[in-house]
Amino acid sequence: MSSYRPLHDGWTVTAVSSTGQLRPVVAGLPAAVPGCVHTDLLAAGLIEDPYLDDNEDRLTWIGRTAWSYETTFTWELAWESAGDGAGDDRADLVCEGLDTAATLVLNGVEIGTTANMHRSYRFSVRHLLRAGENTLKILFDPPYGYAEAQRAALGDRPGAYTEPYQFIRKMACNFGWDWGPTVVTAGIWRPIGIETWSAARIAEVRPFASADGTVEVHVAVERATERPLTLTASVGGITETVTVGAGQRRAVVTLTVPDPELWWPRGYGEQPLYDLVVRLEDQEWTGRIGFRSVELDRTDDAFTFVINGRPVFVKGFNWIPDDCFPSRVTRERLAERFGQAAAAGANCLRVWGGGMYESEDFYDLADEMGLLVWQDFPFACAAYPEEGRFTAEVEAEAREHVARLARHASLVLWCGNNENIEGHADWGWQDTLEGRSWGGGFYYDLLPRVVAELDPTRPYWPGSPYSGSPGLPPNDPSKGTVHIWTVWNHQDYTHYATYTPRFVAEFGFQGPPTYATLRAAVSDDPLTPVSPGVTHHQKAVDGNLKLLRGLGAHLPQPDGFDDWHYYTQLNQARAMAFGIERFRALAPHCMGTIVWQLNDCWPVTSWAAVDGGGRRKPLWHALRRAYADRLLTFQGDQGGTLAVVNDTDEPWSGELAVDRLTLAGEILAKERLDVSVPARGTMSVKLPEGVARAGNSAGEVLVAALDDVRALRFPGEDPAMDYPPAEMDTVVEEIEGGLRVRVTARTIVRELALFPDRLDPRATVDDQLVTLLPGETAVFHVTGGEVDPGALVRHPVLRCVNESR
Numbered sequence: 001m002s003s004y005r006p007l008h009d010g011w012t013v014t015a016v017s018s019t020g021q022l023r024p025v026v027a028g029l030p031a032a033v034p035g036c037v038h039t040d041l042l043a044a045g046l047i048e049d050p051y052l053d054d055n056e057d058r059l060t061w062i063g064r065t066a067w068s069y070e071t072t073f074t075w076e077l078a079w080e081s082a083g084d085g086a087g088d089d090r091a092d093l094v095c096e097g098l099d100t101a102a103t104l105v106l107n108g109v110e111i112g113t114t115a116n117m118h119r120s121y122r123f124s125v126r127h128l129l130r131a132g133e134n135t136l137k138i139l140f141d142p143p144y145g146y147a148e149a150q151r152a153a154l155g156d157r158p159g160a161y162t163e164p165y166q167f168i169r170k171m172a173c174n175f176g177w178d179w180g181p182t183v184v185t186a187g188i189w190r191p192i193g194i195e196t197w198s199a200a201r202i203a204e205v206r207p208f209a210s211a212d213g214t215v216e217v218h219v220a221v222e223r224a225t226e227r228p229l230t231l232t233a234s235v236g237g238i239t240e241t242v243t244v245g246a247g248q249r250r251a252v253v254t255l256t257v258p259d260p261e262l263w264w265p266r267g268y269g270e271q272p273l274y275d276l277v278v279r280l281e282d283q284e285w286t287g288r289i290g291f292r293s294v295e296l297d298r299t300d301d302a303f304t305f306v307i308n309g310r311p312v313f314v315k316g317f318n319w320i321p322d323d324c325f326p327s328r329v330t331r332e333r334l335a336e337r338f339g340q341a342a343a344a345g346a347n348c349l350r351v352w353g354g355g356m357y358e359s360e361d362f363y364d365l366a367d368e369m370g371l372l373v374w375q376d377f378p379f380a381c382a383a384y385p386e387e388g389r390f391t392a393e394v395e396a397e398a399r400e401h402v403a404r405l406a407r408h409a410s411l412v413l414w415c416g417n418n419e420n421i422e423g424h425a426d427w428g429w430q431d432t433l434e435g436r437s438w439g440g441g442f443y444y445d446l447l448p449r450v451v452a453e454l455d456p457t458r459p460y461w462p463g464s465p466y467s468g469s470p471g472l473p474p475n476d477p478s479k480g481t482v483h484i485w486t487v488w489n490h491q492d493y494t495h496y497a498t499y500t501p502r503f504v505a506e507f508g509f510q511g512p513p514t515y516a517t518l519r520a521a522v523s524d525d526p527l528t529p530v531s532p533g534v535t536h537h538q539k540a541v542d543g544n545l546k547l548l549r550g551l552g553a554h555l556p557q558p559d560g561f562d563d564w565h566y567y568t569q570l571n572q573a574r575a576m577a578f579g580i581e582r583f584r585a586l587a588p589h590c591m592g593t594i595v596w597q598l599n600d601c602w603p604v605t606s607w608a609a610v611d612g613g614g615r616r617k618p619l620w621h622a623l624r625r626a627y628a629d630r631l632l633t634f635q636g637d638q639g640g641t642l643a644v645v646n647d648t649d650e651p652w653s654g655e656l657a658v659d660r661l662t663l664a665g666e667i668l669a670k671e672r673l674d675v676s677v678p679a680r681g682t683m684s685v686k687l688p689e690g691v692a693r694a695g696n697s698a699g700e701v702l703v704a705a706l707d708d709v710r711a712l713r714f715p716g717e718d719p720a721m722d723y724p725p726a727e728m729d730t731v732v733e734e735i736e737g738g739l740r741v742r743v744t745a746r747t748i749v750r751e752l753a754l755f756p757d758r759l760d761p762r763a764t765v766d767d768q769l770v771t772l773l774p775g776e777t778a779v780f781h782v783t784g785g786e787v788d789p790g791a792l793v794r795h796p797v798l799r800c801v802n803e804s805r
Contacts, residue, residue, distance in 0.1 A: 003195070011031040011069055011188070012030060013037060013040050013070075014026060014028055015067060029046070034187075035187055035188065035325075038185055038324075038325055051602045052523070053536065059183065062186075063182075063184025063186070065142055066139065067187070068137060069137070069138045069188060071135075071136055072135050073134055074133055075131065077130075091125055091129055092125065092197075093123045094121075097117065099170065101114065101115050102140045103141075104123065105137040111123045111128065115146075115168075117189070119169075119396050129194075142186075143185075144164070147167040148164055148167070157382060159381060159423075161175065161176065166383065171356045172353075172381075172382070173321065178543075180601050198224065200224065200229055201283060203222040206455070209409070210293060210457075211262055213291060215233075215255045216253075216254050217278060219280070220250050221248070221249050226246045226247050228244065230280070231244050231253060231279070233253040233255060235275065236255075263370075263409040265370050266347045267648075268307065272291075273290050273368070274288065274290070275287075276288065288367065288407070294306070295459070297311065302503075305412055313591050314347065314372065315347050315592075315627045316347065316372070316595065317594065319349045320354070321601050323602075330361075334365055340609075340616060341598055342370075344624045345624055345627030347372055348371060348372040349372070349373055350415075350594050351373060353378055354381065354418060356378055357378065363410060373408070374415060375414055376417065379417035379439060383420070383423065383433060394442055398451075402450055406454070413459055414451050415464055416443035417439065417442075417443055420439050420443070420463055422474045422483070425473065440470075444462055461480075464481045464506065465481050466481055467480045479502060481505040487507065496578055497578075497582055499582070500590070502590060503590065504592065504593045505592070506594060508595060508607035509572050509607060510572060510605060511617060512565055512605045513606075513608075513615070514616075516757035520613065520761065521537060522534055551568070551571050552717075555570065555571055555717075562795075566796070572607075572619050573618045581626055584643075585645065585684070595609070628709070630652055633711055634713040639715075644675055644677050646677040651676060652675075653676040654707055656705075656706045659691070660691050660694070662696075662700060665773050697716045697720075698716050698722045699722045702715070723748060723801070724748070725747070725802060726745075727745070730742065734789075738782050738784070739789060741754060741781075741793065745772035748772065748773055752769070753768045753769055759791055762784040763785035764782070764784050767780055
């Protein structure tokens, strides 16, 4: 018999000691499990919200404090043996996530220690359980103290930040990042409970489903008896049984499902999932699987995912932890983020290496929604030690999660790290390492061995960026994966046009969060681009300076907060659309773009498309257009080439209309061209000079249209254009569920945007950044909250580049 009893009730937390000033005194405070110290202190009103203003700065003592969690629970010693005798009965304390370095004591007896947030631990406790009341204590060392002691013992290692995150197996961004706060947590962050079992238990299930219908179910067994056991697996109406012989601890059940429906990424087909049931005696394991194949095509230095024999152009987002306190991230919240990614046209999420292995809900949702998952192992932007306890812990976590995630059809790549190979090669690390280890043994040996042993059906990639061989420059755009940070850090976004990459795994451009998200997090009065709270919620080095510099000649210099907010958000959207369109136009030479980043973990100015309040920034709307299945995009310095991108299974044919117009809408030149682009194809159309070359670069616009897809190109930057002051007619109507805003342009209206969250933080709009030619109409739908219809169509809620004030 087997059973599981969660131990989530009755916990208290106490501050045991601190290397800094301890404030407030915390003793016997009710604690939520799963949870962490920060959320417990916040719930009790003992600290201010670290996400607001600069409260974060006054809470660093938490990460330098030892914390004791304690609970009491009753237990009945009613053992039932399914084995050969009473000695077969087992009781294990199962800790799915402890953050991080901890000592566990049950009824006064130490049962073990932990040193890794990224893995689970299991302790045999039957001999310590008492009939009646039992006491469990978990003492967490100060994370800073543990990490700094490891650094002192093993020798310092370089990294992107001065924090010691590489010396503790903990979510690296917990120590702060250029988009995240420093909130160094401790606590029981995933479920904890006692599992009782007899004779044997299912320790691991690794199912590998092939596109031909074959399922190999690899099962690991922990035994308390050596008698033979019966193991059964069922899927798709097929059942097979094997005997696990005496002393045998691993077995494989092979099934064949005739004519399975294949699992596809979004946009390529459906995502049918099959229930797999594995039984060992009285125990049962269930999980859903999908039939598909995955390969990584490296021909001629390419980096192309091939699913079920078909090359897939990756349209993706990098994913960071959605909250600094992961226990607050529910399945519903993940589903909202996944829905936002999918609605923007994405088919992939890259789980970035400075975060964590995500929850089962995360990968289940990816399976259901057809979002490919690129999974980094949690190493990022630093040289990591390989000595001491680290190698054993890294191997344990890798084995656990490679096995745990094997069933998920959405998972298509294991990646060794984020930017560590590049750091070792190009960031001067070797000068300071003086021969000390830096993590190379993990990325080139340990991790690929674990993947090859436990998950041979998926490709492994040592890191990103990476060119395919340790001897090559890791960030070479012509090979493998590239990260592009010259743009944003140094170059104007038009510099993307100088790249001809094979696969862009990371690139981004900053913009502030929505007004409602920023206003809720910052109490500055007045709110300005450089007021204290706004500045605190900008973690990038020289971030606000780069925002202004990035406007360049593209947009006017802002006059006050409202201009700054609109122009920098618009510039972020344009920058990323420019890059994506450039790289999509290069397909199939380039076969993927993964934007940095989808989400934020708190309210902050960052590269995210969805801000820390869960609100879509203008960037999101621009990405939805840039990631559309069918795309027209002007390419080249003078816009003399039009790329026609067709990421669908049907050919795209028709008459391409190209018109050169005055800003008043008068036709100066026009061309009509018959085009036909094959399924999943890209076509480059050289435009006749008569239509492509502007006669008046300040007073014209080039318009291309095919079916209902349109592209615009303005010969000059906005400040140099002779735009007339925008004139438009607006009508606001009440409709079921909200308001409909109809805007009809009497002149050209450049980058029309509606910001209803400035009136009510609950209000959202379905589109942003729409350019209207004279006589054209745009319709926006506003939902949520209570909004004054008149204010909805006035400055600063309604904005455009050429507005008249």
